Amino acid sequence: MSARRIASRIDNLGTETAFAVSGDAAAWMAKGNRVFPFHLGDMNIRTPLNIIEAANRAAVDGHTGYNPAAGIPALRDALAEAVSRDRGQNYSAANVSVQSGGKPVIGKFLNTVMEQGDGVLYPNPGYPIYESQVEYLGGRTQPYTYVVEDGRFRFDRESVVAALDDTTRVLIVNAQHNPTGADADPSDMEWLAGLAVERDLWVLSDDPYIDIRYDGTSHTILEHDGMAERTVILYTFSKKYAMTGWRLGAAIGPESVVDVITKINTNDESCTNHFVQYAGVEALQGDQSGSANILETLRGRRELIVDRLNGIDGVSVPESAATFYLFVDVTDVYKRMGLDPDSEDDVQKFRVSTMHETGVSFCSRSHFGRGTAGEPRVYVRFAYSGIDVADAEEGLAQLKAYWER
Numbered sequence: 001m002s003a004r005r006i007a008s009r010i011d012n013l014g015t016e017t018a019f020a021v022s023g024d025a026a027a028w029m030a031k032g033n034r035v036f037p038f039h040l041g042d043m044n045i046r047t048p049l050n051i052i053e054a055a056n057r058a059a060v061d062g063h064t065g066y067n068p069a070a071g072i073p074a075l076r077d078a079l080a081e082a083v084s085r086d087r088g089q090n091y092s093a094a095n096v097s098v099q100s101g102g103k104p105v106i107g108k109f110l111n112t113v114m115e116q117g118d119g120v121l122y123p124n125p126g127y128p129i130y131e132s133q134v135e136y137l138g139g140r141t142q143p144y145t146y147v148v149e150d151g152r153f154r155f156d157r158e159s160v161v162a163a164l165d166d167t168t169r170v171l172i173v174n175a176q177h178n179p180t181g182a183d184a185d186p187s188d189m190e191w192l193a194g195l196a197v198e199r200d201l202w203v204l205s206d207d208p209y210i211d212i213r214y215d216g217t218s219h220t221i222l223e224h225d226g227m228a229e230r231t232v233i234l235y236t237f238s239k240k241y242a243m244t245g246w247r248l249g250a251a252i253g254p255e256s257v258v259d260v261i262t263k264i265n266t267n268d269e270s271c272t273n274h275f276v277q278y279a280g281v282e283a284l285q286g287d288q289s290g291s292a293n294i295l296e297t298l299r300g301r302r303e304l305i306v307d308r309l310n311g312i313d314g315v316s317v318p319e320s321a322a323t324f325y326l327f328v329d330v331t332d333v334y335k336r337m338g339l340d341p342d343s344e345d346d347v348q349k350f351r352v353s354t355m356h357e358t359g360v361s362f363c364s365r366s367h368f369g370r371g372t373a374g375e376p377r378v379y380v381r382f383a384y385s386g387i388d389v390a391d392a393e394e395g396l397a398q399l400k401a402y403w404e405r
């Protein structure tokens with residue numbers, strides 16, 4: 001055996017397999033086929049111009065060198081002010097560590113608070129990086145799940161109780177939930193907060209979609225007593241300001257944790273892109289009409305897509321007031337095609353054959369964490385952040401024809 005090998009700990013590192021769906025879609029397009037992209041949570045909406053111009057100005061003005069590991073003071077101040085105002089907190093710049101996107105907060109937070117062997121409660125289906133980082137860092141995965149109640153997804157308290165044990169030290173909450181579109185019910189958040197206090201847990205409040213809301217008010221666990229001292233917010237500019245590729249976000253929470261996260265910044269990337277942080281200041285403090293337009297664009301897509309999907313025989317779409325995801329129940333279509341819900345090969349066959357026959361590309365349940373055997377329904381995720389109304393309409397007409405065959 002060669003002495004040169006890949007370190008064995010990498011065996012425990014997972015990935016975001018939804019990117020593989022993009023690969024499939026790109027390969028299908030490269031062969032000259034049309035694809036209707038409902039698979040990725042990326043956006044085909046341009047970042048508002050005032051934000052782009054702020055970055056441009058900052059670069060021209062020479063903000064192109066290294067900067068503090070925790071971020072430029074102007075952005076840390078702006079984030080502390082905006083998040084304190086919107087979430088009823090009392091943060092200062094000392095509570096903010098700027099990051100290259102929201103995603104890095106997950107691994108850095110777990111690295112900071114989780115010992116090997118500690119249990120971590122996290123949503124499954126959910127953002128796959130939770131599972132990946134918990135396993136990579138030697139923690140114990142303790143997934144909790146979601147159920148449909150009164151036509152909407154809601155996290156399942158019983159599954160939280162079933163997953164936790166004496167090793168549990170960390171709770172991850174994604175209040176406006178990817179992939180189900182579930183919205184945090186204040187009573188559920190209060191219940192989770194009670195659990196976090198009783199068990200003295202650290203909490204990650206992963207909130208990329210807090211402002212992607214079409215109706216009502218966003219709630220998070222942070223509203224409840226005893227949360228501020230144990231909760232780190234994953235903040236990102238990616239979705240609200242259509243800035244996915246800029247890679248700008250922050251960890252916001254108790255200084256004891258945030259300071260360690262900044263130390264990890266120093267070890268990993270040194271600091272976040274300098275001039276991009278000025279764009280973040282503009283996003284938070286400048287003209288907000290760009291982000292309002294983004295939300296209206298998403299709202300228009302959502303109306304059409306929910307209507308067309310519900311118009312397909314055998315498809316049902318649980319209601320969702322937030323995010324830009326729909327977790328669609330396709331069990332009846334799937335069974336009509338003679339496929340086995342417990343076979344992952346069949347699930348992928350369903351996804352790929354639908355793309356080949358109709359061009360419509362989406363993600364499956366298994367792209368959001370390992371499923372558990374015997375899940376009663378088959379769901380697929382439609383994202384509408386990357387497809388215009390006209391294309392969505394055309395793709396979904398083809399989908400209807402194929403799934404109703």
Ligand SMILES: Cc1ncc(COP(=O)(O)O)c(C=O)c1O
Pocket residue numbers: 041101102103104127174178206208234236237238244248249
């Ligand atoms: C639930 C959840 N958390 C975190 C992230 C990461 O966001 P960012 O693109 O800012 O890294 C995403 C992105 O899709 C997400 O859906």
